[in-house]
Amino acid sequence: MAYSEYWNPKNETLPREELQALQLLKLRRFCDWAYATTPFHQRKFDAAGFKPEQIKTLDDLRRIPFMTREEWMESLMEKPLFGDLLATDSRNAIRYHLTSGTTGRTPIRVLDSMKDWDWINEMWCYGIWGFGVRPEDVVYFAFGYGSFIGFWGAHYACEKLGALVIPGGAQTTEARIKQIIELGVTTVFSTPTYALHLWQKSREMGIDLARESKVNKVILSGEPAGSIPAVKHQLEEAWGARCGDTAGMTEIGTIMIFECSHQPGGTHIIEDHFIEEVLNPNSDEPVGYGELGERIVTSFGRGFIPLIRYRTKDMVMKVPASTCTCGRTWDIYSGGIRGRWDDMKLIRGTNVYPRAVEAIIREYPAIDEFQIYIWRKEELQDEITIKLEIKTGHEAEWPDIEHKLTKDLASAHEGLRFNIERMDYGVLPHFELKAKRLVDARPVANY
Ligand SMILES: [Zn+2]
Numbered sequence: 001m002a003y004s005e006y007w008n009p010k011n012e013t014l015p016r017e018e019l020q021a022l023q024l025l026k027l028r029r030f031c032d033w034a035y036a037t038t039p040f041h042q043r044k045f046d047a048a049g050f051k052p053e054q055i056k057t058l059d060d061l062r063r064i065p066f067m068t069r070e071e072w073m074e075s076l077m078e079k080p081l082f083g084d085l086l087a088t089d090s091r092n093a094i095r096y097h098l099t100s101g102t103t104g105r106t107p108i109r110v111l112d113s114m115k116d117w118d119w120i121n122e123m124w125c126y127g128i129w130g131f132g133v134r135p136e137d138v139v140y141f142a143f144g145y146g147s148f149i150g151f152w153g154a155h156y157a158c159e160k161l162g163a164l165v166i167p168g169g170a171q172t173t174e175a176r177i178k179q180i181i182e183l184g185v186t187t188v189f190s191t192p193t194y195a196l197h198l199w200q201k202s203r204e205m206g207i208d209l210a211r212e213s214k215v216n217k218v219i220l221s222g223e224p225a226g227s228i229p230a231v232k233h234q235l236e237e238a239w240g241a242r243c244g245d246t247a248g249m250t251e252i253g254t255i256m257i258f259e260c261s262h263q264p265g266g267t268h269i270i271e272d273h274f275i276e277e278v279l280n281p282n283s284d285e286p287v288g289y290g291e292l293g294e295r296i297v298t299s300f301g302r303g304f305i306p307l308i309r310y311r312t313k314d315m316v317m318k319v320p321a322s323t324c325t326c327g328r329t330w331d332i333y334s335g336g337i338r339g340r341w342d343d344m345k346l347i348r349g350t351n352v353y354p355r356a357v358e359a360i361i362r363e364y365p366a367i368d369e370f371q372i373y374i375w376r377k378e379e380l381q382d383e384i385t386i387k388l389e390i391k392t393g394h395e396a397e398w399p400d401i402e403h404k405l406t407k408d409l410a411s412a413h414e415g416l417r418f419n420i421e422r423m424d425y426g427v428l429p430h431f432e433l434k435a436k437r438l439v440d441a442r443p444v445a446n447y
Pocket of ligand 1: 260261262263264268324325326327328
């Protein structure tokens with residue numbers, strides 16, 4: 001059957017002037033909504049002397065104050081559980097999700113309505129249809145289906161476009177591999193790290209995924225590696241399939257960018273639902289095409305928690321839509337999300353802020369010095385190890401610390417497993433000043 005190449009043929013090929021007119025209209029309405037309903041935005045707009053009616057052109061976007069993750073965290077701490085960010089009564093929500101916070105144990109908590117979820121799924125439809133998922137596909141989610149929002153939206157999107165969905169929830173990697181082969185799966189959704197892990201495990205089982213499975217598409221999310229050419233190439237060889245990158249955020253609930261089936265070496269921005277600015281992170285001035293900057297996102301879709309000019313700290317480089325041959329008029333982030341302007345680390349899809357880890361470790365008076373060591377196991381899997389020294393005279397507490405700290409760190413990080421390693425006293429560098437306690441030993445990405 002012949003299908004359109006686009007999920008939304010009109011909006012995906014809208015001339016840019018019309019696209020910008022649409023963005024302007026949505027921006028004005030969305031600011032009105034946020035100001036009228038959300039104490040957080042009322043407070044911020046008033047402090048900045050900004051009124052939604054001042055938006056006359058898209059350039060007026062720059063009158064709107066930035067929103068930061070730190071402000072979000074502060075609001076959550078002052079007014080648990082959700083801060084003053086909710087635009088409507090929490091009883092209108094149908095779903096709760098969370099992501100790890102920037103400090104200590106408080107996660108970022110989000111609520112969504114049914115309408116929000118319709119939008120979340122629709123954004124995924126743009127992306128996965130754009131990469132070639134069709135009603136004939138049998139799709140497999142190598143995903144935990146927990147509090148982390150991850151692939152939830154993609155699951156519903158696949159149902160919405162008519163594919164057969166296999167939710168590969170709480171199962172062993174071996175069981176997942178068997179299902180992928182037995183059920184004739186054609187499309188797998190996974191983080192890049194786990195897609196490599198599936199392949200490695202399959203080799204141990206004597207299975208050649210490229211030959212013995214019907215998988216022809218692997219859709220990646222959760223880590224920037226999906227756009228790193230070396231990783232992507234390795235994955236495509238291993239699976240004998242095309243690998244498409246997508247990127248989303250729990251703060252948004254869905255994806256903002258996706259790689260189309262023409263694989264232009266980057267990800268299209270869903271510009272009829274988002275405004276993505278790229279700014280110099282120091283001067284806050286816009287940078288041009290081909291220059292690295294910080295992405296600032298305004299989303300028009302999630303009504304429950306309006307996100308306006310949110311500073312993501314993601315490092316990106318925008319190039320014009322015309323760099324791709326697919327005909328979409330939406331600009332592209334060349335190389336996807338290339339890294340971070342802050343010290344956040346992404347470990348197997350989970351955000352880890354070194355200062356949040358430190359805050360938890362500091363709850364243990366018997367721990368003296370420590371180091372956060374991030375490394376790659378067998379060139380495939382990202383691991384995080386806390387190396388620590390116990391204060392003299394407290395050695396007997398070690399077994400308890402090892403057990404409890406592992407639990408505390410995991411519960412503050414979506415269940416992520418931390419390795420804990422005790423070092424002999426004096427082995428770690430002892431820092432006199434506030435020091436670099438973070439070592440990231442993973443290979444550096446090449447574009
Ligand atoms: Zn394209």
